[in-house]
Amino acid sequence: MALPFTNDIRTLRFLAGEMTQGDLGERVGVTRQTIAAIEQGKYSPSLEVAFRIAHVFGKPLEAVFQWDDGTD
Amino acid sequence: MTFREKTHWVALVVMIAAFGWYFFRLHTALPHGPGNIAASGSLLTVVTIGIIVAMSIIIGVIAARSPSEAHAAADERERAIHWRGTHYAYYPIVLGVWLCIWMIFAGYSMPTLLNTLLAVVVSAELVRIGAQLYLYRRDG
Numbered sequence: 001m002a003l004p005f006t007n008d009i010r011t012l013r014f015l016a017g018e019m020t021q022g023d024l025g026e027r028v029g030v031t032r033q034t035i036a037a038i039e040q041g042k043y044s045p046s047l048e049v050a051f052r053i054a055h056v057f058g059k060p061l062e063a064v065f066q067w068d069d070g071t072d
Numbered sequence: 073m074t075f076r077e078k079t080h081w082v083a084l085v086v087m088i089a090a091f092g093w094y095f096f097r098l099h100t101a102l103p104h105g106p107g108n109i110a111a112s113g114s115l116l117t118v119v120t121i122g123i124i125v126a127m128s129i130i131i132g133v134i135a136a137r138s139p140s141e142a143h144a145a146a147d148e149r150e151r152a153i154h155w156r157g158t159h160y161a162y163y164p165i166v167l168g169v170w171l172c173i174w175m176i177f178a179g180y181s182m183p184t185l186l187n188t189l190l191a192v193v194v195s196a197e198l199v200r201i202g203a204q205l206y207l208y209r210r211d212g
Contacts, residue, residue, distance in 0.1 A: 030147035033074055042211045043149050 006068045009039045012057045028052045075134065075141035076150060077208045082130045084201045086123055091194045094119045098187060108183035116190070149211065157204035161196040168192025 013019045021039070022032040028049060037043035038053075045053070054064045073081075094115055135142035146154065172192070175185055 030149065031074065031144070034147050034149040037149060037211045046148050049148060 003041050003044050004068060005044075005065050006041065007039065007065045009035070009053065009064060012059065012064065016057060024053070024056060027056050074208070075138050075144075076146070077205065078134050079131050080201050080205050080208070082127060082134070084198070084205065086126050086130070087194065087197055087201070090119045090123045090126075091190075095187075095191070108181075109186060112183055112186055153204050153207045153211070156207060157200045160203040161200035164195045164199050165192060168195065 009024070013021070013024060020032075021035040025032045025035040028035070029052065030045075030049060034043065034045075038045050038049075050061060050065055054061045057064065097115055098112065168189070169192070172185060172188055175188060180188075
């Protein structure tokens with residue numbers, strides 16, 4: 001089932017000098033596979049991990065994750 | 073494939089091989105009747121030691137090839153997969169317990185009850201490992 005939100009992690013990684021999923025995972029405290037799953041919308045991270053990801057990129061949470069359930 | 077996923081595959085293969093052999097031997101080579109419980113116990117001891125040895129060696133080799141992954145703590149997604157797999161394994165346990173309760177009242181012998189209980193535990197383990205592997209693949 002598709003999650004009701006999208007994210008810009010791939011773009012933000014690119015803008016951060018092609019940061020790898022492994023590097024991001026290491027800085028956030030999760031595995032590379034978990035970052036890949038979040039990026040592809042297959043796994044919904046906890047609020048803590050979502051904030052940690054946003055913090056790595058120096059962005060507010062809503063700049064990384066966007067609510068998108070198709071009702072807007 | 074991650075270290076944890078590999079260990080799950082090892083556990084699945086070892087469990088199927090070990091208990092497949094156990095139940096095959098049980099029905100083909102062991103004597104039936106009251107003496108069967110001692111023979112089942114001996115066979116079960118051999119299988120349990122075999123599982124521990126095989127798992128320790130294979131997982132040790134895999135861990136030696138990727139030590140950083142092997143020593144890393146499970147993250148929140150991996151913990152969620154673990155919990156969900158364990159949750160799915162609860163259902164065969166409940167069904168198995170009710171089956172065993174019925175078998176006690178129906179007067180089944182102790183060896184049959186013992187091996188049914190063992191089959192319930194093995195089924196639950198296979199469901200747990202299988203579900204976790206599926207979730208690793210689906211969410212990976």
